Amino acid sequence: MxxxxxxxxxxxxxxxxxxxxxxxxxxxxxxxxxxxxxxxxxxxxxxxxxxxxxxxxxxxxxxxxxxxxxxxxxxxxxxxxxxxxxxxxxxxxxxxxxxxxxxxxxxxNTIAATEQTFALMLALARRTPEAVQLLRQGVWDRKKLIGTELFGKTLGIVGLGRIGGNVAQRARAFGMTVIAHDPYITAARADAFDVTLVDLDTLLRRSDIVTLHVPLTPQTTGMIGAAQLALLQPHAYLINCARGGVIVERDLLEALDANVLAGAGIDVVAIEPPPPEGTGAALHSHPKVFSTPHLGGSxxxxxxxxxxxxxxxxxxxxxxxxxxxxxxAPVPDGPEAERVFPFLDVAYRLGRFYPQYARSERLPQFTLVLGGALADVPSEALVRAFLSGLLQATTDRRVSVVNAEAIARELGITVDARGDARESSYAASLKLIGGDVAIAGTSVGGSPRIVELDGYEIDATPVGAMLITRHQDVPGMIGRVGTILGDAGVNISTMQVSRNTVSGDAIMVLSTDRPAAEAEVAALRAIAGITSVRVLDV
Structure with missing residues (x-):
């Protein structure tokens, strides 16, 4: 290729x-x-x-x-x-x-949805909307509006993701006991929120208030129906600031009419806005339901x-x-996400960098070494980021992290990803090995850096126009390169020079405001002692 x-x-x-x-x-x-x-x-x-x-x-x-x-x-x-x-x-x-x-x-919208959950929870517990409406009608009736406290109540959270976790943290501040059901989280995450994991039936039976925080998937659609509602205590409240289809709306209406539960706080319905004769509209007008028009993130x-x-x-x-x-596409999640995110750009830049630097006729098989703090993290997102950069620089096809692996398989490109936890100069790094080329990168303050190039230690930002020379380590080389580029109006923003031995071979890595033109590259190659010149646009 x-x-x-x-x-x-x-x-x-x-x-x-x-x-x-x-x-x-x-x-x-x-x-x-x-x-x-x-x-x-x-x-x-x-x-x-x-x-x-x-x-x-x-x-x-x-x-x-x-x-x-x-x-x-x-x-x-x-x-x-x-x-x-x-x-x-x-x-x-x-x-x-x-x-x-x-x-x-x-x-x-995590904070907004979390606070909307508590807005509905408190509205139900203290009957706030009803109190406001009565006062507007000129009715002062405190006995009719006696509420209940959140303190000491058991809150059941269905779904302990971003929003569910934030709800759990704030519920603790109210003095609530928190239990949760989420088959996709680890015990360590539950422990971090001081939450007890239980099965769904147990949660429904034990909770004074149940709040839903799950996505709408084939597994969660209709997960709260008649059988589940029947497990609730008669004084319980149900809160839904997640997705409307999670609750079977007809079953909820019948449960409310039969006093199976005390009330519901609903921010979402299955069809939005609901048709006038639909179950969503019926929930909005039900006397035991406090509803808002999908304001969770608003x-x-x-x-x-x-x-x-x-x-x-x-x-x-x-x-x-x-x-x-x-x-x-795979996105880092969980405890390792903070470590991985900055290195997605590093992996992508390595992919862009490699074919412009290596100038191979054919792509070799690659090894991606995840070093230091990356040694034990899942590699899929990093591999896809690398491939998306590599293939964008080598094909005319529309390539993204979504289809990069499929295109790579079609082209016979493989990447062997492995971890290496041995101590090095960097807390975390990525090293790409392809053929006889080895490039190492890291992230500094969220910025990708190339820190090793074929054994030469450098510190270069692989973004934008770059120029790389291989040359003999002799006096005046930097000046001659700078003069040619300066005379051509090519501004040098950064320069890195590294050598293996005194008066031996050296490498020069320059970041420039624009790519050097062919005439300028030809002039550089004509300098005695320069063995190669590479122009890159990373």
Whole structure:
């Protein structure tokens, strides 16, 4: 396979279509990154479809149905981004088939959704909405409005993820006993929140208040139906700030009418907005239900975080870097996430760097060594990040972390990832070995660095235009290279020089404001003592 270094020169600016209202903070992030924004807010589906013809990205909230047909209207689409958590309205399988990355913002609304949970919980316990309404009607009736305290009550949390974990922490501050059901978490995570894990039936039987914090999946759809509701205590409250389809709404209505439970706090329903004759509307009007119109993530702070974080991730993808929150690609989670995230960019930059530096006629088989603190972390996300960078620099196909492994298998490219916990100069590192080339990288303050190149110790940032020379370690070499580039108007931003022995071989790594042109490269190669010159655009 002939390798072709990829450059950004001459390419048009990426274009993102925004289908639903999106905070100005996020739009500013996109524009600052050099991305054109096309607002289709309030337009018809036909107009949106037409706008996708030459779009690179699409941003939606919860009302735009992103199905296979709509995706097909965007042959250049690289990313579809959901400003929020759930991706129910996006055909993720169809996007994956097309190599399109689906993004969301799983953590941006955590605090808002947590506080909305307690808002409904306290509203039920202290009958606050009813008290407000009576006072507005001129009725002063304190006896009718006697509530109950959260202190000393047992809170059952179904789903101990980001939001469930935050609810658990705050429930402790109220003096509540917390139990949880989540078959996908470890005992260590439960212990970190001082939570007792139990099965779902036990949780429903023991809890004074049950709150749901699970995604809508085939396993969770309808997980709270008549049989589960029958296990609740008559004084219990049910809170749902997760997804509407988790509860069988007809069963909940019947349970409320039969006094199976005392009440419910509902922020979400299965169909939003609910049709007037539907079960969602019936829940909204039920006297034992306090409802809000899907306000879990609707705070000024959360909307700003969602817009900013999502726009940053969209920009990362469109500018070639790995995503932080891809729904249809492996993303680090759990205790190791903080260690791995900075190294996704390191792995990607190694992939971009290798073919431009090695100049091989064919790609070899690769080894990716996860060193130090990375030695025991799952390698899949790092391997995909490396492959997405490698293949973007070597093929003309639309490559992302979604389809990088599939394309690599098709091309016969393999990566053997292994850990190495031995002590080194860096707390964590990645080392790429391909053929006779070895490149090591690390992350410093969130910035990727190349720290070793074929045995030479360096400290270079592999981003943008670079120039690398191999030369004899003789006096004046740096000056001659600098003079040629300076005369040509090529500004040098950083320079690293490393040698193996005095007066032996040396390597020079320069970051420049623009790639050196062929004439300038030819002049450098003509310098006595220079054995090779590489121009890269990483």
């Amino acid at each position: 002939q390798l072709r270094p990829m450059t950004q020169s001459g390419l048009s600016r990426p274009r993102v279509v925004v289908a639903e209202p999106f905070a100005e903070h996020g739009l500013a992030v996109l524009r600052d990154a050099g991305i054109d924004v096309d607002s289709q807010v309030g337009r018809s589906r036909a107009e949106l479809t037409a706008a996708l013809a030459d779009a690179d990205g699409l941003i939606v909230r919860s009302e735009t149905r992103v199905d296979r047909e709509l995706l097909a209207a965007g042959p250049k689409l690289t990313v579809v981004a959901r400003a929020g958590v759930g991706v129910d309205a996006i055909d993720v399988d169809a996007a994956t088939d097309a190599g399109i990355i689906v993004l969301n913002t799983p953590g941006a 705070t000024h702070e959360a909307l700003a975080r969602i817009a900013t974080e999502l726009a940053q991730d969209v920009a990362r993808v469109l500018l070639g870097a790995p995503a932080n929150a891809a729904v249809n």
